[in-house]
Amino acid sequence: MKNEYSLSRRTALKAGVLLAGTTLLNLKNADALPLGVAKTPALSTDEIAAIEAAIGKKGTYKDAEATYTIPLPRNDLKMTLKGEPVPIPFGFGGWVSIKKTVDGKSAVIMSDCVLLQEEVNPLMSAAQAAGLEVGAVHNHFFYEEPRIFYMHIHGMGTPAELAKKYAQAISSTKIAPQNQPPAGAPPAKTGKDIFDVTELNSIIKYEAAINGPTIKYTIGRADLTVMAMGAEMTTNIGLNTWAAFTGTMERAHIAGDVAMLDTEVNAVIRTLRANNLEVVAVHNHMLDDKPHMIFLHYLGTGPALELAKGFRAALDQLGKKQSGMGVMKM
Numbered sequence: 001m002k003n004e005y006s007l008s009r010r011t012a013l014k015a016g017v018l019l020a021g022t023t024l025l026n027l028k029n030a031d032a033l034p035l036g037v038a039k040t041p042a043l044s045t046d047e048i049a050a051i052e053a054a055i056g057k058k059g060t061y062k063d064a065e066a067t068y069t070i071p072l073p074r075n076d077l078k079m080t081l082k083g084e085p086v087p088i089p090f091g092f093g094g095w096v097s098i099k100k101t102v103d104g105k106s107a108v109i110m111s112d113c114v115l116l117q118e119e120v121n122p123l124m125s126a127a128q129a130a131g132l133e134v135g136a137v138h139n140h141f142f143y144e145e146p147r148i149f150y151m152h153i154h155g156m157g158t159p160a161e162l163a164k165k166y167a168q169a170i171s172s173t174k175i176a177p178q179n180q181p182p183a184g185a186p187p188a189k190t191g192k193d194i195f196d197v198t199e200l201n202s203i204i205k206y207e208a209a210i211n212g213p214t215i216k217y218t219i220g221r222a223d224l225t226v227m228a229m230g231a232e233m234t235t236n237i238g239l240n241t242w243a244a245f246t247g248t249m250e251r252a253h254i255a256g257d258v259a260m261l262d263t264e265v266n267a268v269i270r271t272l273r274a275n276n277l278e279v280v281a282v283h284n285h286m287l288d289d290k291p292h293m294i295f296l297h298y299l300g301t302g303p304a305l306e307l308a309k310g311f312r313a314a315l316d317q318l319g320k321k322q323s324g325m326g327v328m329k330m
Contacts, residue, residue: 040066040232041104047159051098054163057177065234067099068159072175074114075183081253082143082301087187089211090246091140091255092148094175096166097237098159101230108231109162110238110286113151113175120149123173127153130169132162135287140297141255142280152238152285156229191215195304196249203308204243204315216244217311221259221293223319228289238285239293241318243311245304252304258296258314265294267317272298275310 043051043061048068052058059070073093079086096111109132115123124134132155140150153169155162170176191197191210200215201207208215219242220235233239243256254277258268269279277300285295298314300307 038102040102041100042066043068043098043100043107043159050160051163054160054167055096055177056167062236065099065236067097067234067236069095069097069236071095072111072113072177073180073183074174075181076174077114077146077148079148080145081141083145084253086144086246086253087213089214089216090244090253094150098162099231099234099237100159101156102227102232103230106156106230107159107162108229108237109153109155109157109166111153111166112238112285113153113170113173115149115151115173115175117147117149119173120151123151123169126172127151127169130165131155131157132165132169133287136284138283139281140257142278142299154229154286187213189213191245194248195245195252200245200304200308203305204312208245214244214246216242217256218242219315221318224261224291226289226291226293228286233286233289233293241315243308245307247301247304249304251301252307254298254300254304254307254311256298256311258298258318260294260296260318261291262294264318265296268296268314271314271317272296272310275306275313276300276302277307277310277314 043066048061051068055070057070059068061068071093072095073088075088077092079092092114094112094114096109098107098109100107113123120137127134132153135152135154137149137151141148155165190212191214194213195215197208197215204217206217206219208217218235218240220240226233226239239259241258243254245252245254247253260268265282272279277298279296280299281297283295286293
């Protein structure tokens with residue numbers, strides 16, 4: 001089974017390697033259009049129903065990406081950052097997404113699991129026992145209590161098979177929907193009440209989503225075509241840059257992630273540091289993705305407008321030709 005899985009991934013990626021490599025060579029700026037790939041076949045109503053039945057929770061289907069995503073927040077946790085309470089939507093919610101490969105012959109699953117330290121290795125073993133693979137384990141934050149780690153899980157199969165394998169893997173964990181407490185009463189004020197969303201939108205040049213007392217910007221890489229396991233990696237299956245805000249306009253926290261090519265990494269780091277934002281992790285999320293993407297997590301505290309300007313400055317480094325060494329060659 002494992003050999004068949006590895007072979008299928010290599011075979012499916014042959015076209016993706018050539019396609020993604022050409023995209024990278026022709027990349028000039030953030031407005032560049034990705035080269036065309038076959039349109040991802042849609043998930044059927046029956047396939048979505050099978051996913052929901054296996055995992056025990058409904059999610060959201062994005063037609064443009066043919067991707068079904070189920071959020072998996074850790075409502076059982078009470079999180080603090082430097083001793084200050086922060087809400088779960090600030091960055092302590094996981095997810096699982098399923099979409100088909102571009103040839104429609106299989107499907108892929110991607111998940112980001114939010115875990116306490118002692119939960120990491122039991123889930124790692126359970127995921128592999130269920131026939132899934134682990135792509136990465138790492139931090140997203142500094143200063144959080146309790147300490148949180150994030151595990152990326154992936155696999156190939158039919159949508160129903162993948163959902164059943166994933167449900168088996170998480171069945172004894174707190175991230176399983178049946179093991180989660182309800183989210184609780186809605187907050188007295190939402191992110192729309194707390195923040196000047198119009199002003200922040202004008203700086204970041206994207207529209208924020210409201211999630212409880214937070215707001216979040218989620219931005220894809222429309223300038224790139226990234227393939228993994230024969231599927232196109234898109235915003236709702238994990239290829240995105242994001243920024244979440246909590247707190248107040250006068251004193252906000254920002255946390256997020258930047259999806260980068262290797263040639264963009266140091267320009268983004270330099271820009272974030274110049275804007276007094278802390279870089280807390282630089283790592284992969286996926287295996288066998290072409291071109292290979294690097295993800296950077298950052299954190300900051302200060303006036304919301306200044307934090308937004310720093311995030312926007314980092315966004316401006318993506319998709320443009322980098323001068324200097326980029327990635328040094330030996």
